[in-house]
Amino acid sequence: MRPTTFEPTAFAFAVRAESLVVNAGRRRAVDGLDLALGTGVHGLLGPNGAGKTTLMRALSTVSRPGGGALELLGVPMSPDADLAVVRRRLGYLPQHFGFHPRFTVRELVEYFAWLKEVPSQRIGPAAQRAIERVGLADRAGDKMKTLSGGMVRRVGMAQAIVNDPDLLLLDEPTTGLDPEQRVSFRELLRDLGSDACVLVSTHLVEDVAASCEDVVLMESGRSVFAGSLDGLLAADPGASSGTVGDSAVERAYTALLRSARATGEGA
Numbered sequence: 647m648r649p650t651t652f653e654p655t656a657f658a659f660a661v662r663a664e665s666l667v668v669n670a671g672r673r674r675a676v677d678g679l680d681l682a683l684g685t686g687v688h689g690l691l692g693p694n695g696a697g698k699t700t701l702m703r704a705l706s707t708v709s710r711p712g713g714g715a716l717e718l719l720g721v722p723m724s725p726d727a728d729l730a731v732v733r734r735r736l737g738y739l740p741q742h743f744g745f746h747p748r749f750t751v752r753e754l755v756e757y758f759a760w761l762k763e764v765p766s767q768r769i770g771p772a773a774q775r776a777i778e779r780v781g782l783a784d785r786a787g788d789k790m791k792t793l794s795g796g797m798v799r800r801v802g803m804a805q806a807i808v809n810d811p812d813l814l815l816l817d818e819p820t821t822g823l824d825p826e827q828r829v830s831f832r833e834l835l836r837d838l839g840s841d842a843c844v845l846v847s848t849h850l851v852e853d854v855a856a857s858c859e860d861v862v863l864m865e866s867g868r869s870v871f872a873g874s875l876d877g878l879l880a881a882d883p884g885a886s887s888g889t890v891g892d893s894a895v896e897r898a899y900t901a902l903l904r905s906a907r908a909t910g911e912g913a
């Protein structure tokens with residue numbers, strides 16, 4: 647559990663976007679997206695190029711919105727917004743996690759805690775707890791360059807959660823994890839989602855089915871579905887017409903995308 651706080655929560659949704667536009671280079675990669683996310687674990691699905699990473703970058707304050715409205719943890723992302731207020735309470739695992747190879751795991755996680763302005767006396771214990779939560783306590787003193795790809799991903803997760811964020815953004819977090827680690831990771835996600843807003847971008851629909859309460863499905867920069875997993879399954883317009891896919895969620899995903907492409911509409 648996170649330490650008790652008496653700070654009131656002054657917002658209904660950790661993320662609120664209305665007609666959000668985000669540009670990636672010259673491309674309008676997020677194009678009129680509406681989104682409202684509160685506490686819990688939310689899955690972000692969509693094909694390659696749908697705009698998921700671009701959306702994540704805007705939600706993590708790395709990119710500025712190019713239009714529409716975006717509110718993070720109750721703070722409107724206006725041009726003069728104080729981003730430090732939001733960043734202290736954010737965790738972000740980018741799709742490509744960069745690190746200094748000579749840092750040890752502990753040094754790296756402590757460094758991120760410092761960047762996020764965790765009080766100095768809490769940095770050591772916070773880093774230790776985050777490293778334990780991702781199952782790397784026995785490698786805490788090892789240099790980053792000696793870790794496997796899956797372990798590096800787990801350190802990326804540790805740095806994202808070291809400040810007990812209220813808003814946690816994970817871009818393809820399970821890439822490179824072995825099956826046992828994926829199962830542990832899903833447990834960790836459910837735990838984190840009990841008191842934070844967690845958005846997980848993934849191509850693995852089984853991760854979504856196992857740990858997410860609801861799903862946002864993106865296509866061409868827009869949301870074509872937002873709702874519960876049951877809602878996703880029920881919204882499958884091709885359920886009776888033999889849509890391809892190995893699981894019910896995959897079939898619903900494929901059918902909804904095809905339907906959205908056929909109508910050319912976002913939700």
Ligand SMILES: Nc1ncnc2c1ncn2[C@@H]1O[C@H](COP(=O)(O)OP(=O)(O)OP(=O)(O)O)[C@@H](O)[C@H]1O
Pocket residue numbers: 670671672673675692693694695696697698699700701
């Ligand atoms: N720096 C950039 N310059 C120009 N276009 C870009 C840039 N970054 C992304 N794009 C384009 O923006 C669109 C959305 O890309 P984005 O990376 O957000 O998609 P994604 O849903 O995360 O895809 P994937 O599942 O493959 O990671 C794509 O058409 C991509 O080619």
